Amino acid sequence: MVLDFHRLIVTLMIVALSEALISRHFESMVHLNDKLYIADPLKATETDSLISCAMLCGEGCIVFSFNQEKMKCRLYNSVWFFTTNITGWKTYLYEMEFRHPKDCLTVYNKGAISSGVYTIYPYEKSHPYYHPVSVFCDMETAGGGWTAIQRRDLFSIDFDRDWTDYRIGFGSVPFEYWIGNDVIYTLTKERTSALYVRVKFQYHMDDWYQIYGQFSVSDEGSNYTLSLEDPGNGTLGDMSFCNASGMGFVANQGWQLGGWWFSNRTCLFLNANFFFMNHLTFINVTSTSMLIRVN
Structure with a gap:
C-alpha cells in the first residue's frame, strides 16, 4: 500500500x-x-x-x-x-509563433474570430526596429485574418506627413492610422500577400472594394517601391493605384494628397487630406481601409 x-x-x-x-x-x-x-x-x-x-x-x-x-x-x-x-x-x-504573432492571420489561426485591436510582432527580436505593433485585425472580411495597414473613418488626422512619419507609422488604432512603411515591408517581404482595398463613398450604401493577389513593398533603401499584381474581383478596379506598381513611395509634397505611390495619372489617393480625386473629379469618401493577408 x-x-x-x-x-x-x-x-x-x-x-x-x-x-x-x-x-x-x-x-x-x-x-x-x-x-x-x-x-x-x-x-x-x-x-x-x-x-x-x-x-x-x-x-x-x-x-x-x-x-x-x-x-x-x-x-x-x-x-x-x-x-x-x-x-x-x-x-x-x-x-x-502564437505568443508573438507576426500578423493578424496568425492571431486568427489561434482562434480569435472577432475583429478588433490586437498586438502583433512583425520584426525579429534582433531587428533594430523591433517592437510590438497595435493593429486592427479584420476577422470577418473574405475569410478573416486581415491585417489593416491603413484605416480612415473620421478624417480628423492629418495624413500629409513627412517621410519619417510614414516610415514608422502614425495615427490612432483602430480609427485612423498608417501602420508604417517599414512594417509593411517587413510583413510582405519573402511572403506572397494579398491586398484588400475598401472604400465607402458618400450617398452609396455599399462598400467599393478591390482585391489584389500579390502586394509588397521594398525596403527604405529602394523607397518602399510598390509591387502590385494579379488584380482580382472588385468594384474599384485600379482606381486606387492607377498603374502605380513599380513606383517609389513619396511623402510630404505639400499637395494635401498624403504619402503615396504616385503614377502619372490622377487617382483615388487613399491618404489624401480633405478630398479624393479620380480623373479630376472630386469625390466624397467617408471611410477607407487597406488590408493585407498572407496567401
Missing part, C-alpha cells in the same frame, strides 16, 4: 515537472481539454510521456493533445473543430 502511494507521488511529480517544462513553449488550452479534433490528425502515436509528445510537434504542427492514461499523442495543424468529447485528453498550443 505504501509502495503504491509512493509510486503515485512520483507519478504526480513527473507529470507536474513535465507540464512545467512544456509551459515554457506551449500554452495549455484548457477549454479544449477532454475534446478531440473531428478531422484526422497530422499524426497519432503512442508516446512514453507528455514531453515526448511535445517533441513530436515539429514542422506544420501547432497543437498537440496527450492522454496520460493511455499514453497516446495526437498532432494537429489547427485549433478549430475540437468538438468530439472524450475524457483524458489535454491539449497544448505551440507558443513560439
Whole structure:
C-alpha cells in the first residue's frame, strides 16, 4: 500500500515537472481539454510521456493533445473543430509563433474570430526596429485574418506627413492610422500577400472594394517601391493605384494628397487630406481601409 502511494507521488511529480517544462513553449488550452479534433490528425502515436509528445510537434504542427492514461499523442495543424468529447485528453498550443504573432492571420489561426485591436510582432527580436505593433485585425472580411495597414473613418488626422512619419507609422488604432512603411515591408517581404482595398463613398450604401493577389513593398533603401499584381474581383478596379506598381513611395509634397505611390495619372489617393480625386473629379469618401493577408 505504501509502495503504491509512493509510486503515485512520483507519478504526480513527473507529470507536474513535465507540464512545467512544456509551459515554457506551449500554452495549455484548457477549454479544449477532454475534446478531440473531428478531422484526422497530422499524426497519432503512442508516446512514453507528455514531453515526448511535445517533441513530436515539429514542422506544420501547432497543437498537440496527450492522454496520460493511455499514453497516446495526437498532432494537429489547427485549433478549430475540437468538438468530439472524450475524457483524458489535454491539449497544448505551440507558443513560439502564437505568443508573438507576426500578423493578424496568425492571431486568427489561434482562434480569435472577432475583429478588433490586437498586438502583433512583425520584426525579429534582433531587428533594430523591433517592437510590438497595435493593429486592427479584420476577422470577418473574405475569410478573416486581415491585417489593416491603413484605416480612415473620421478624417480628423492629418495624413500629409513627412517621410519619417510614414516610415514608422502614425495615427490612432483602430480609427485612423498608417501602420508604417517599414512594417509593411517587413510583413510582405519573402511572403506572397494579398491586398484588400475598401472604400465607402458618400450617398452609396455599399462598400467599393478591390482585391489584389500579390502586394509588397521594398525596403527604405529602394523607397518602399510598390509591387502590385494579379488584380482580382472588385468594384474599384485600379482606381486606387492607377498603374502605380513599380513606383517609389513619396511623402510630404505639400499637395494635401498624403504619402503615396504616385503614377502619372490622377487617382483615388487613399491618404489624401480633405478630398479624393479620380480623373479630376472630386469625390466624397467617408471611410477607407487597406488590408493585407498572407496567401
